[in-house]
Amino acid sequence: WAITRKMQPMANIFSDIGPDIRWVGNEDGHAASTSWATFTPMAPDGKNAAVPGQANYPQSPEGIRNGKYWMPAECDVPLRNGWFYHANEKPKTPETLFDLYLKSVGRGAGLDLGLAPDTRGRLHENDVAALKSFGDMVQHTFQNNLAKNAxxxxxxxxxxxxxxxxxxxxxxxxxxxxxxxxxxxxxxxxxxxxxxxxxxxxxxxxxxxxxxxxxxxxxxxxxxxxxxxxxxxxxxxxxxxxxxxxxxxxxxxxxxxxxxxxxxxxxxxxxxxx
Known part of the structure; x- marks a missing residue:
């Protein structure tokens, strides 16, 4: 981490123990309905230290109220079924992606959507279309605050x-x-x-x-x-x-x-x- 701090001091470092943002504890793309931005990394039972890959990740979806560190959750999820491109898979629908947005960003976390290039080294047309429709859905939904003149x-x-x-x-x-x-x-x-x-x-x-x-x-x-x-x-x-x-x-x-x-x-x- 030291070289990251030196070369890119504004970068956020991610793992299940932070130090800046924490893994949400699943790869489904959502935080818990109760979601605290604070967290205290702890060693699991039978272990002496909390390190990446060995921590109290079952507590990550909700966070820990009054935890030791300000460490918001990052919700990682692949656009398709897995993290790599497979021709027989389809991307998630715009409606599914919008629901994930509500359950990640809409719960005070970040959404990390994994995109996998196809065998050409490009994003498949179906993926591009799903992402475009998802982006349009977010933009069109939140561009007009119905309470703006309330x-x-x-x-x-x-x-x-x-x-x-x-x-x-x-x-x-x-x-x-x-x-x-x-x-x-x-x-x-x-x-x-x-x-x-x-x-x-x-x-x-x-x-x-x-x-x-x-x-x-x-x-x-x-x-x-x-x-x-x-x-x-x-x-x-x-x-x-x-x-x-x-x-x-x-x-x-x-x-x-x-x-x-x-x-x-x-x-x-x-x-x-x-």
């Missing part, structure tokens, strides 16, 4: 510098925050007109760490609030995929557990688009 009210705010307008300014360097002694709070997002959506995006302000430990999402329908999601971690990004599209004009996000005051950088509301 009115947001908060149960608590730290002050003008940290008010709710920061949640819709598309700037990850700004954030809404609560006062020091407020560890629970709610946000009501009024869309002004009813809109149909199936993805809600939340982002914490990561320079101050991963704070939120429990939250819920409700929608206002038939003159009443209805809970549609319970969650734990948020982190750098949480993409909440609802079971089916919902039409509503109000969304409530209730943060119910945090060891310190709450920070949230961005909120987004989207509709999956092919």
């Amino acid at each position: 009115q947001i009210t908060a149960s608590n705010c730290r002050g003008k510098k940290y008010n709710v307008s920061k949640l819709l300014d598309n700037n990850r360097e700004s954030y809404w925050a609560t006062a020091d002694d407020i560890h629970q709070a709610s946000l009501e997002v009024y869309l002004k007109v009813s809109k149909t959506f199936d993805i809600i995006s939340l982002q914490e302000y990561i320079p101050l760490g991963q704070r939120i430990e429990a939250y819920s999402v409700e929608v206002f329908q038939n003159k009443a609030w209805r809970k549609v999601y319970d969650g734990t971690s948020i982190g750098a990004k949480r993409l909440i995929k609802l079971d089916k599209p919902i039409t509503a004009d109000k969304i409530k996000i209730s943060i119910t557990k945090s060891p310190v005051c709450i920070t949230l950088s961005e909120i987004g509301v989207y509709r999956t688009t092919n």
Whole structure:
């Protein structure tokens, strides 16, 4: 690792013990639904030291809350069934790749998609087509935040510098925050007109760490609030995929557990688009 640090100091080194990013513990391309960016590499039972290939990788999908190191997960998965090209295999569909995106990037991790050149040394046309459609799906889904003109009210705010307008300014360097002694709070997002959506995006302000430990999402329908999601971690990004599209004009996000005051950088509301 020393030569990497010397020659490419900004490079992230990956293994099941980090030191910068950790293997997620599977090759299926997804992190656990609860996903902490902190981790403590430990030797498995019967071993004296944690080294690459010999560590506590079963804990990697979820991470370790308050782990010793900031070591987000990287989710590696091949585009085809295996890591090498075989003519009898087909690439994953754009819909499958999009689902993997939601369960990796959308759980605060990175997606490492393995591409295998064919016998010509080029990516097969089927692979290129699948990747193009996947990219289009991501771009078209997230290019229009349905909440961009919403009115947001908060149960608590730290002050003008940290008010709710920061949640819709598309700037990850700004954030809404609560006062020091407020560890629970709610946000009501009024869309002004009813809109149909199936993805809600939340982002914490990561320079101050991963704070939120429990939250819920409700929608206002038939003159009443209805809970549609319970969650734990948020982190750098949480993409909440609802079971089916919902039409509503109000969304409530209730943060119910945090060891310190709450920070949230961005909120987004989207509709999956092919």
